[in-house]
Amino acid sequence: MRRLKRIGRRLGGLAAVLTLASVVIFALIEAAPGDPALIMLGTGAQPDTLAALRAELGLDRPLALRYLDWIGGVLRGDLGMSYTYGTPVAELIVQRLAVTLPLTALATALAVAISLPLGTWAAHRPGGGVDGLATVFAQAGIAVPNFWIGLLLILGVALGLGAFPTGGFPGWDAGAGTAIHALVLPALALAIPQAAVLTRVTRAAVIEIASEDFIRTARAKGLTRGQALWRHTMPNALLPVVTMLGLQIPFLISGAVLVETVFNLPGIGTLAYNALAQRDLIVVQNVVLFFAVIVLASNAAVDALYAVLDPRLRGRR
Known part of the structure; x- marks a missing residue:
């Protein structure tokens, strides 16, 4: 009850x-x-x-x-009709989510895959070469906006190396591999600023937890530094990382609008941008409200995940 x-x-x-x-x-x-x-x-x-x-x-x-x-x-469940497209707004949003959801999911996965190892390694050897690299990456990633990172990736990787397309989306009918290949550079542009923040948070959290008494007790019982790190430090250090990841969801969504525009992706961010330019009010209202629902749902999910990561909190919820 x-x-x-x-x-x-x-x-x-x-x-x-x-x-x-x-x-x-x-x-x-x-x-x-x-x-x-x-x-x-x-x-x-x-x-x-x-x-x-x-x-x-x-x-x-x-x-x-x-x-x-x-x-x-x-x-x-009736979101109205678009003034510009003459199409139900719900249908437009569902179509564009087929691009935006995989893009943001891939960007989140890349941000976590970059930040957790880099932040943990930097904290494991403070003052070392990796720590210096992590500090430079964090400062640069936070300072440079994601749309500028996208332009640099287009110039350096897409045009310079020819390894990825400069923009556009072939659709999922072209095959999952082809579609994901087109999303790699936009996802990376979206992920780098998030990874920069998460790297700093991970490094600070690991260093703080590693100095606690229970970690020193674990080391005194015979655990190596690496064993203490993975068995005791990391599970406790994940709490602030998960919190920051939840707080970054709004920035991820707002960044998707710019990144989708730079890479000419037919996502929900581009839909909102074009609708705002054309004063298609009903589309803009529903897209922004959808963004608000996503932000609130992600915060609720992070709050629920706390109880999984820290069993001490279960009795308070």
């Missing part, structure tokens, strides 16, 4: 946050300059034609009613 109450409170909190987020998203997008009807018809359109299109799109209705129509449709 207590567990059900805790779950109920958390779901209620998530629902409240999403409701507030939807209001803020709707208000900010509506406040942005530009008239969707005018963009669709052009500056030479007659006033009566503009008025008729606004009425057809529902843009002449009060803001409160338009918000209730939108959020009510979202709750029913």
Whole structure:
């Protein structure tokens, strides 16, 4: 019963946050300059034609009613029709997720694969060559934006070596290997800044845990430095790493918008960018709300993962 109450409170909190987020998203997008009807018809359109299109799109209705129509449709699973594409927004999002989800998953995997070994090795030998390399990588990765990293990868790897395509996505019909091959450079551009942050967090966490009394006790009982590292230090050092990984999800999503644009990928980030430029309000609102759901879900998943990594927390949840 207590567990059900805790779950109920958390779901209620998530629902409240999403409701507030939807209001803020709707208000900010509506406040942005530009008239969707005018963009669709052009500056030479007659006033009566503009008025008729606004009425057809529902843009002449009060803001409160338009918000209730939108959020009510979202709750029913009806995200509306795109002004620009004339296609259901839900269908557009599902199509673009076939690119964005694999891209972000591959970027996350690359970030973890780079940062955990590099940060752990740097902490294992503080002041050594690898530690210096990790410090330079972390500082450079944080300082350089991911879209600039993408441009450098296009110039140096795609054009210079010819090992990867400069952009575009062949689709999954061309084969999983071909599709993933096209996503490697964008995923790397997205992963490097995240890996830089995770490297610093991993190094600091490992050094801090390695100085604890229970690690010295484990060493006194005969464990080697490497055995103490993998048996006791790393499981405890993963907690701040997982926390940071969860906090980086919003940056990963926002970075995907720029990286998809640089590499001309038909993902959900490109969809949001084009829809914003064309004032396709219904698409922008639903995509941003979808991003908000992803961020909240990832934070909830990280919170639940805490209990797996640290059994001491299970009784408090």
